[in-house]
Amino acid sequence: MTAVVRAEGLGKRYGRRWALHDCTLDIPSGHVTGLVGPNGAGKTTLLSLAVGMQAPTTGSIEVCGGRPAASAEQLAKVGFVAQDTPTYARLSIAEHLELGARLNPRWDHQLARDRVDRLGLDPKQRAGKLSGGQRAQLALTLGLAKRPELLILDEPVASLDPLARREFLQTLMEAVAEYELSVLLSSHVVSDLERVCDHLVVLVDSEVRVEGEVEDLLATHIRLTGPLRDVHALPSDQHVVSASHTDRQSTLVVRTSSAVLDPSWSVTALGLEDLVLAYMQAPDESRASRALEVLR
Amino acid sequence: MTWLTWRQLRAQATAVYAAVLALAVVLAVTVPRLTRLGQGQVSLFDQLTRSDRNLYYAGIVVLALAPAVIGAFWGAPLVARELEAGTHRLVWNQSITRTRWLATKLVLTLLCAAIAVGLLSLAVTWWSAPLDGVTGSQRGSLPSRLTPIAFSMRDLVPVAYTVFSVSLGTALGVLLRRALPAMALTLAVMAFVQIAVPLWVRPHLLPPTSQLVVLGRDTLDSIMADDTGTPVRIGVRPAHRGDWVLSQQTVDSAGRAVALPSWFNSCVAPPPPVGVASQRSEAPDVSGCFSRLTAEGYQQHVVYQPVSRFWPLQWAETALLLVLSALLAVFTFRWTRRLS
Numbered sequence: 001m002t003a004v005v006r007a008e009g010l011g012k013r014y015g016r017r018w019a020l021h022d023c024t025l026d027i028p029s030g031h032v033t034g035l036v037g038p039n040g041a042g043k044t045t046l047l048s049l050a051v052g053m054q055a056p057t058t059g060s061i062e063v064c065g066g067r068p069a070a071s072a073e074q075l076a077k078v079g080f081v082a083q084d085t086p087t088y089a090r091l092s093i094a095e096h097l098e099l100g101a102r103l104n105p106r107w108d109h110q111l112a113r114d115r116v117d118r119l120g121l122d123p124k125q126r127a128g129k130l131s132g133g134q135r136a137q138l139a140l141t142l143g144l145a146k147r148p149e150l151l152i153l154d155e156p157v158a159s160l161d162p163l164a165r166r167e168f169l170q171t172l173m174e175a176v177a178e179y180e181l182s183v184l185l186s187s188h189v190v191s192d193l194e195r196v197c198d199h200l201v202v203l204v205d206s207e208v209r210v211e212g213e214v215e216d217l218l219a220t221h222i223r224l225t226g227p228l229r230d231v232h233a234l235p236s237d238q239h240v241v242s243a244s245h246t247d248r249q250s251t252l253v254v255r256t257s258s259a260v261l262d263p264s265w266s267v268t269a270l271g272l273e274d275l276v277l278a279y280m281q282a283p284d285e286s287r288a289s290r291a292l293e294v295l296r
Numbered sequence: 297m298t299w300l301t302w303r304q305l306r307a308q309a310t311a312v313y314a315a316v317l318a319l320a321v322v323l324a325v326t327v328p329r330l331t332r333l334g335q336g337q338v339s340l341f342d343q344l345t346r347s348d349r350n351l352y353y354a355g356i357v358v359l360a361l362a363p364a365v366i367g368a369f370w371g372a373p374l375v376a377r378e379l380e381a382g383t384h385r386l387v388w389n390q391s392i393t394r395t396r397w398l399a400t401k402l403v404l405t406l407l408c409a410a411i412a413v414g415l416l417s418l419a420v421t422w423w424s425a426p427l428d429g430v431t432g433s434q435r436g437s438l439p440s441r442l443t444p445i446a447f448s449m450r451d452l453v454p455v456a457y458t459v460f461s462v463s464l465g466t467a468l469g470v471l472l473r474r475a476l477p478a479m480a481l482t483l484a485v486m487a488f489v490q491i492a493v494p495l496w497v498r499p500h501l502l503p504p505t506s507q508l509v510v511l512g513r514d515t516l517d518s519i520m521a522d523d524t525g526t527p528v529r530i531g532v533r534p535a536h537r538g539d540w541v542l543s544q545q546t547v548d549s550a551g552r553a554v555a556l557p558s559w560f561n562s563c564v565a566p567p568p569p570v571g572v573a574s575q576r577s578e579a580p581d582v583s584g585c586f587s588r589l590t591a592e593g594y595q596q597h598v599v600y601q602p603v604s605r606f607w608p609l610q611w612a613e614t615a616l617l618l619v620l621s622a623l624l625a626v627f628t629f630r631w632t633r634r635l636s
Contacts, residue, residue, distance in 0.1 A: 048636055051389055053385065053388065053389075053636045054636040055634075069388070069393070069394075071393065072391050072392055072393055072396070073391075075389065075390065075392065075393065076391035078389070079389070080385070082382065082385035082389070083385075084382060086381060086382035086383050086385055086386050087383070087386060088304075088381075088383055088386075089381065095303065098299065099299075099300050099387075100390065102297070102299050103297065103300070103387070103390035103391060103392050104390055106391070139386070
């Protein structure tokens with residue numbers, strides 16, 4: 001299986017702040033990959049680097065086997081639906097399709113027309129008059145009709161209401177099934193991604209915390225509940241992702257590939273959302289030391 | 297990309313071309329009368345009505361403003377408006393590189409602007425040709441086409457200013473990432489450039505000619521007096537009508553710049569009204585005074601650009617502005633590559 005996105009020590013710095021730090025990724029093709037993390041974790045930065053809107057400060061990134069945005073051929077391979085789905089407010093829907101047809105050699109006219117029809121949009125309507133959901137659908141149509149190998153979407157549903165959100169993701173999934181394209185989309189809402197993703201990248205504090213197929217992640221992460229104890233006393237193959245303690249009880253999320261033998265733990269499975277939340281709250285070394293500095 | 301650029305420029309281009317056409321029609325309608333006037337025996341200037349003169353100066357004002365305005369309204373928003381609306385993130389992810397996108401946009405916009413101002417300049421230059429530099433039989437004149445008032449509103453130079461202005465606007469838009477501040481700054485910089493070039497640059501584009509002129513009744517243009525009515529400076533007419541006089545001063549037999557001798561004051565008395573330049577036609581007969589000045593070795597040192605330099609200066613200024621435009625374009629391309 002080839003990689004659609006391969007990053008090596010990728011970093012991006014704005015002034016003195018690292019928006020993305022030492023990111024190493026290998027996203028295989030044929031997947032719908034969710035990029036999830038809290039606001040400001042570096043999701044948009046990572047996607048901007050992937051589509052070549054920005055150049056990295058350190059490291060390298062390859063998308064569909066080439067440097068992002070290096071040439072027209074490279075650009076043709078990657079579709080991008082940017083955050084807030086920008087469109088030309090004064091251009092009509094038909095003119096947007098015309099734009100797509102003229103600027104993309106692999107443009108699928110039939111696909112674009114059919115989608116606009118199915119959405120019930122008037123081709124003569126100006127994009128500035130569309131609702132947020134309709135505009136997002138138009139941007140998605142442009143991204144799909146380009147017939148890319150990889151479609152990248154940055155928070156595509158963030159500004160949509162629940163119904164429009166569902167419709168948008170629905171059409172995205174239909175298109176994925178129909179055109180066999182890889183998708184990389186970001187969101188800070190895990191429940192959006194849960195329905196559509198089979199691959200996951202969790203980004204927290206400008207760093208990749210975990211990456212893998214959703215199925216594997218769910219199979220290897222468990223929640224342990226039991227009497228209060230020191231987390232360092234666990235077997236070596238159990239990696240603590242997050243831990244919380246009350247006076248009597250410890251609740252841990254651990255990553256392990258083997259069965260839990262200790263009978264004092266009660267073991268429960270984890271949903272994707274809990275898994276992601278566990279990583280977001282992870283007792284990170286650097287964060288712990290930072291907290292200590294604050295206390296001093 | 298041509299299609300998208302034209303689609304974005306269409307409305308503004310139509311408006312500008314309509315305005316150019318309207319002005320051209322007004323000029324064309326008034327030409328036959330001017331031609332008739334020019335064939336008469338009487339000085340053309342004396343027969344001009346106030347509205348003729350207004351139209352003449354309107355042509356100058358329109359051509360002075362057009363490059364700056366087009367630069368501000370077409371150049372400044374060219375990239376900046378895309379950055380503001382976020383549409384650069386849409387268009388930069390179509391199968392076209394940023395460089396080609398910008399090249400198409402910039403070249404088409406430059407062409408559209410240059411042709412509009414070129415046509416405007418052609419119409420105004422053609423209409424103004426018989427009027428440039430005409431003088432009245434008694435007093436009054438219209439500026440000759442080499443003087444700063446008319447030079448950059450004739451023939452080729454307005455087109456060069458337009459190219460420069462659009463390039464400047466685009467560069468500022470890319471740099472500031474905001475259309476409105478870029479527009480304001482484009483207008484401000486263009487105002488400065490259009491004042492600075494005739495003051496400090498154009499006189500030196502080609503080395504000026506200098507000449508010693510004998511002072512006399514036939515070369516005298518004016519005598520300037522100070523507040524007390526004492527003559528302080530003499531002005532002579534250029535050798536050829538339409539020469540652009542850069543500076544002139546009275547020199548003695550050794551060639552040094554000097555003040556007028558003290559006897560000159562009483563010689564030309566009675567002095568003209570305080571602070572007013574006396575026109576040569578109204579001046580009292582001062583031939584004797586000038587004969588004495590010449591006898592004592594006084595001459596007028598005149599530095600000027602001869603009227604024959606009109607086209608060399610046009611080409612030189614055009615080349616200068618095009619080189620500056622190219623530098624701005626290089627900056628715009630480099631900077632655009634760094635945008636996100």
